[in-house]
Amino acid sequence: MDLFERLKDLREKGLSEIDKAQTEEKLNDVRVKLIGRKSELTEILHSMKDVEPEQRREIGQSVNKVRDLFNQKLDDAKNELVEKLIAEQMAKEKIDVTLPGRSNHLGSKHPIYIILDDLEEFFIGMGYKVVQGPEIETDHYCFEMMNLPKDHPARDMQETFYIDPEDLLRTQTSGDQARVLEKHDFSKGPLKMVGPGKVYRRDDDDATHSHQFMQMEGLVADKNITMGDLKGTLELMAKHVFGQNRQTRLRPSYFPFTEPSVEMDVSCFNCDGKGCAICKYTGWIEVLGAGMIHPNVLENAGVDSSVYSGFAFGVGLDRFAILKYGIDDIRDFYTNDVRFLEQFSREEK
Amino acid sequence: MLVSYNWLQDFLKLDEDPTVLSEKITRTGVEVAEVRHPQAGLKKIVIGHIIDCEPIEGTHLNLTKVDVGEDEPHQIVCGAPNVAAGEDVIVALPGARIADNVKIKKGKLRGYESNGMICGLQEIGFADSVVPEKYANGIYVFPQDADVKPGEDAFEALGMDDYIFDFDITPNRADTLSMEGSAYEVGAIVDEPVKIEDVTLKADGPNWTDNFTAEVDPKLAPKFFLRKITGVKVADSPLWMQRRLWNAGIRPINNVVDVTNYVMLLTGQPLHTYDARSFATEKLVVRKAQKGESLTLLNDKAVDLDPNDIVITNGQEVVMMAGVMGGLNSEIKADTTEVILEAAIFDPTLIRKSALRHANRTEASSRYEKGVNWDATKRALNMAALLLRNDAAGSINEGIVTATDTERKQDIVHTTISYLNKTLGTQISAAEVQHIFERLNFPVEIAGDDLTVAVPARRWDVAIPADLVEEVGRIYGYDRIESTQPVLPETHGGYSPEEEKIRRVKKVVQGQGLVEAISYSLTSPEKAVSFVKQPKELVKVQMPLNSSRSTLRQNLMTGLVDAAIYNMARKQNQLQMFEQGRVYDFENSTYNEHEHLATLYTGNVYFENWQHDNDPIDFYYVKGQLTNLFLAIGINPTKVTYQAETIAQMHPTRTAGIYYEGQYLGMIGMIGHETTRSNKVLKGKEIYGYELDLDVLLPLANNSKLVAKTAPKFPPVERDLSVLVEQDVTSEQIEEVIKKNGGQYLINLPVVDVYQGSQIDKKKKSLTYRLIFLNENDTLTDDIVNEAMTEIKEDLQTSLQAEIR
Numbered sequence A: 001m002d003l004f005e006r007l008k009d010l011r012e013k014g015l016s017e018i019d020k021a022q023t024e025e026k027l028n029d030v031r032v033k034l035i036g037r038k039s040e041l042t043e044i045l046h047s048m049k050d051v052e053p054e055q056r057r058e059i060g061q062s063v064n065k066v067r068d069l070f071n072q073k074l075d076d077a078k079n080e081l082v083e084k085l086i087a088e089q090m091a092k093e094k095i096d097v098t099l100p101g102r103s104n105h106l107g108s109k110h111p112i113y114i115i116l117d118d119l120e121e122f123f124i125g126m127g128y129k130v131v132q133g134p135e136i137e138t139d140h141y142c143f144e145m146m147n148l149p150k151d152h153p154a155r156d157m158q159e160t161f162y163i164d165p166e167d168l169l170r171t172q173t174s175g176d177q178a179r180v181l182e183k184h185d186f187s188k189g190p191l192k193m194v195g196p197g198k199v200y201r202r203d204d205d206d207a208t209h210s211h212q213f214m215q216m217e218g219l220v221a222d223k224n225i226t227m228g229d230l231k232g233t234l235e236l237m238a239k240h241v242f243g244q245n246r247q248t249r250l251r252p253s254y255f256p257f258t259e260p261s262v263e264m265d266v267s268c269f270n271c272d273g274k275g276c277a278i279c280k281y282t283g284w285i286e287v288l289g290a291g292m293i294h295p296n297v298l299e300n301a302g303v304d305s306s307v308y309s310g311f312a313f314g315v316g317l318d319r320f321a322i323l324k325y326g327i328d329d330i331r332d333f334y335t336n337d338v339r340f341l342e343q344f345s346r347e348e349k
Numbered sequence B: 001m002l003v004s005y006n007w008l009q010d011f012l013k014l015d016e017d018p019t020v021l022s023e024k025i026t027r028t029g030v031e032v033a034e035v036r037h038p039q040a041g042l043k044k045i046v047i048g049h050i051i052d053c054e055p056i057e058g059t060h061l062n063l064t065k066v067d068v069g070e071d072e073p074h075q076i077v078c079g080a081p082n083v084a085a086g087e088d089v090i091v092a093l094p095g096a097r098i099a100d101n102v103k104i105k106k107g108k109l110r111g112y113e114s115n116g117m118i119c120g121l122q123e124i125g126f127a128d129s130v131v132p133e134k135y136a137n138g139i140y141v142f143p144q145d146a147d148v149k150p151g152e153d154a155f156e157a158l159g160m161d162d163y164i165f166d167f168d169i170t171p172n173r174a175d176t177l178s179m180e181g182s183a184y185e186v187g188a189i190v191d192e193p194v195k196i197e198d199v200t201l202k203a204d205g206p207n208w209t210d211n212f213t214a215e216v217d218p219k220l221a222p223k224f225f226l227r228k229i230t231g232v233k234v235a236d237s238p239l240w241m242q243r244r245l246w247n248a249g250i251r252p253i254n255n256v257v258d259v260t261n262y263v264m265l266l267t268g269q270p271l272h273t274y275d276a277r278s279f280a281t282e283k284l285v286v287r288k289a290q291k292g293e294s295l296t297l298l299n300d301k302a303v304d305l306d307p308n309d310i311v312i313t314n315g316q317e318v319v320m321m322a323g324v325m326g327g328l329n330s331e332i333k334a335d336t337t338e339v340i341l342e343a344a345i346f347d348p349t350l351i352r353k354s355a356l357r358h359a360n361r362t363e364a365s366s367r368y369e370k371g372v373n374w375d376a377t378k379r380a381l382n383m384a385a386l387l388l389r390n391d392a393a394g395s396i397n398e399g400i401v402t403a404t405d406t407e408r409k410q411d412i413v414h415t416t417i418s419y420l421n422k423t424l425g426t427q428i429s430a431a432e433v434q435h436i437f438e439r440l441n442f443p444v445e446i447a448g449d450d451l452t453v454a455v456p457a458r459r460w461d462v463a464i465p466a467d468l469v470e471e472v473g474r475i476y477g478y479d480r481i482e483s484t485q486p487v488l489p490e491t492h493g494g495y496s497p498e499e500e501k502i503r504r505v506k507k508v509v510q511g512q513g514l515v516e517a518i519s520y521s522l523t524s525p526e527k528a529v530s531f532v533k534q535p536k537e538l539v540k541v542q543m544p545l546n547s548s549r550s551t552l553r554q555n556l557m558t559g560l561v562d563a564a565i566y567n568m569a570r571k572q573n574q575l576q577m578f579e580q581g582r583v584y585d586f587e588n589s590t591y592n593e594h595e596h597l598a599t600l601y602t603g604n605v606y607f608e609n610w611q612h613d614n615d616p617i618d619f620y621y622v623k624g625q626l627t628n629l630f631l632a633i634g635i636n637p638t639k640v641t642y643q644a645e646t647i648a649q650m651h652p653t654r655t656a657g658i659y660y661e662g663q664y665l666g667m668i669g670m671i672g673h674e675t676t677r678s679n680k681v682l683k684g685k686e687i688y689g690y691e692l693d694l695d696v697l698l699p700l701a702n703n704s705k706l707v708a709k710t711a712p713k714f715p716p717v718e719r720d721l722s723v724l725v726e727q728d729v730t731s732e733q734i735e736e737v738i739k740k741n742g743g744q745y746l747i748n749l750p751v752v753d754v755y756q757g758s759q760i761d762k763k764k765k766s767l768t769y770r771l772i773f774l775n776e777n778d779t780l781t782d783d784i785v786n787e788a789m790t791e792i793k794e795d796l797q798t799s800l801q802a803e804i805r
């Protein structure tokens, strides 16, 4: 049999063996047998020295062709096999994707801090600095400096936890105003601050009273601060917190540390001002107290009230949270029931 | 203050709808909490005249024939004890609607037809507190001289057609605690002139002032006037007065007492009447009470007087707690004929404290404590005298006993129109400012920019230019002020650096899945120092609401443990919580506040799952979370050391103090069994947590600018090292030896196994460390690593008698 015949035979035989190999091992054996060092193909190449030189080229080309063909077919077969194996394995690895995942608590911010952080961010954006004052405050800063001398009737309105005759748990964050006004150097620019924190009053805890709650004080002081500025600032804040569609109104009120004093109401978000139980059928909900800083407060802090003026406001953070989230018992904030607290995880900004 | 819309019309022209007016008053002057229209929801309630009244035998009922203005009288069965023929009464006709939405129908009672119902005042919506006592348990009977006719609407006669504004006044606006003051306010708001009547009085009795002396300390009572009325006949007040009283929330009593209440409502000046028989001494003294003195008040309350109460005596015994309430011993009785009438001003602070001390706040005391009009005292006295003559047939004795009559200088306030506008942010013209003060009835002079206002005594809240700003601003209308933003040089807002760090801490632990809690700062003295390594002096409040809220906390863990108990009692056994807040103490003679962070963990690493792939939370889980917190805030965790430590209420063998280069940062560990065992829901549960003093921790954080390094290009070399040591050798000791000898390329040595058990000596334990070596700049040779390993092993053998396995 001449070499061409052998090659042809080998080609047929080889292709059929590749076809038959169904595992990776067998396929490897076939590869060694067909194109390995001791394969018949190699042998044919070796036996070429016995052939006429003019035929050698032709035989060489044919051998290479068969080897290329084998390589190609072996690779294809292998790829096909691997694909099939992978598909089988993955079919076996099937899971029920509807079963639940493993998880733990997500973590959540307390609703009062959600309100506070949002307000702080809002005011920081307008150039306010955030100031922290002591919760154990002196009578001097909490009251005297705020135009509430001893025997002032408003001191009855603020039931106070005294620690000793001079020290107390602050009933309001206003003391921060006095401290900051005292320190501020107006030659270096205007004063814009918010002062948040815990405050305390001698109230028995019930659905609407808490002996501990949180407030945020705000103050702007400089040479040309107007009541229009106060109104504009409060309106921006109210709309930021309660929604752009809310109406607001200012009405006269009384605080010893501001004159004029006002309270701000926003149109009821429950009934949109038509009147309902939440707004006691007035259409309005009271949200904060504010006013122009009382000249006595400025003078007490050593600020010349004939040159400087300013506005101040106080926000009840618990109240904001109650209004914003429709909470009907203030004690919910301090009971720390995780089922209550965790619902706020999605409110994080 | 309940302000009657009908009564206001005595003083000014009002044609505004009451609801619209109420909104205006709220926006301009005083918050109107509610507008009440007493007849709202009621119908078919008329005046009836009882023609005939016969008892129905065997019952407490009466069969009446009542003229209700129809052709035939109505037969009505009535069970009231005070029903009688000849009375003018309130009748709810068939089809009527009375209080609580009750409908009246024709009916039969004990076989008798009843065509309607004779009503008591409560049945048509009156509060118990205003119903005259003698009609409290029966039907209401109109006074005999009342101008009422059968069949007429009862609403008008009873004042129920009125609109009642509930003025929710702030302490500075006590001027509106009177009808006249309210009229001035409303007049200014609606821009209508207000007419206040003057009083002219001609006495018709003998002079009495020569026979009576009054000794009054002007500090206690700067104004003090008395009049005497004789020949008084005590009876019911006329209907018009009763109507005004009950609409103002005051119960009519008799024609003497009612006059004082009426004049107080009208002028704001509290008045008092005494039976003159209690002044047989012909002497009256106003002084402070003496220790041991007591008085039974008109409301039958016996009080032991305090040396700071002002009292009125007849020279021998106390007859009144001045400004608060009269004594039973000088009360107006049915047989009283001679009356001493008092109009005075008392020290507001003393009155406020008296009322508070004896828990006896009254209409009078609340007016005194907020201030009264110094111009109205004598006028009110005369007005009351006149009414006693008109209503109670008295004659006014000649002369007023004036014990004190201190003058108060009128406040003249100077400012400028430009100051008003500058503060308000407005451009209100001089003419408009002028008009605003005219509306307020404040005498005003304007010269160019200068403004001078003479403040009437009735507005004692106005004293400085800022007060004028308020008056102008509110009458001009806050709604009309343009909303602006302050025009100021730019300021840089933001948090303090300390606050920024605290915020970072909170963010990290929240990201670790912790739920934020807020507990009360006030706790019990015991809990205040639980979980605290070194308790400091306690800070207590003077009048705590109760002992469990008496002391400021020195730790936050207490609050979290309380929260755990609360939640676990509600089957929430998987908890991860934190609180960031302050603790408080007294040290170095000052009160101190420190920012802390506490966390609490209990349950498993995951919620219960179907794969049973879970681990219980333990010390090391929590410590790992803490280590991550340290990394996240720039504290090198390898510089943090943990020392087993005994801390009150913590598990003594599972708790560590946390230190950074010798400084105590806080503690970590398990809540001790003394807390968990004694509590039903905690029993058998393991609760872990840590608490850190952020005031100490945060300044240690690395603030330097981060300069990034590229990731190492050379592979690390890892060697495991198992060490067998005595039980009491700590991992930290072994790590120290390894680090000391590991050379510069040893970058990490996690503990990969700890073994104690049957395979080894009982007194020993085996720890396996994975030593990771890395040269960031070159390939690490085996020689270098082997050399390090040899040194480590030798040192472990010598310093810790370790056996290398």
Ligand SMILES: [Zn+2]
Residues within 6 Å of the ligand: A268, A269, A270, A271, A272, A273, A274, A275, A276, A277, A278, A279, A280, A281, A283, A284
């Ligand atoms: Zn509403």
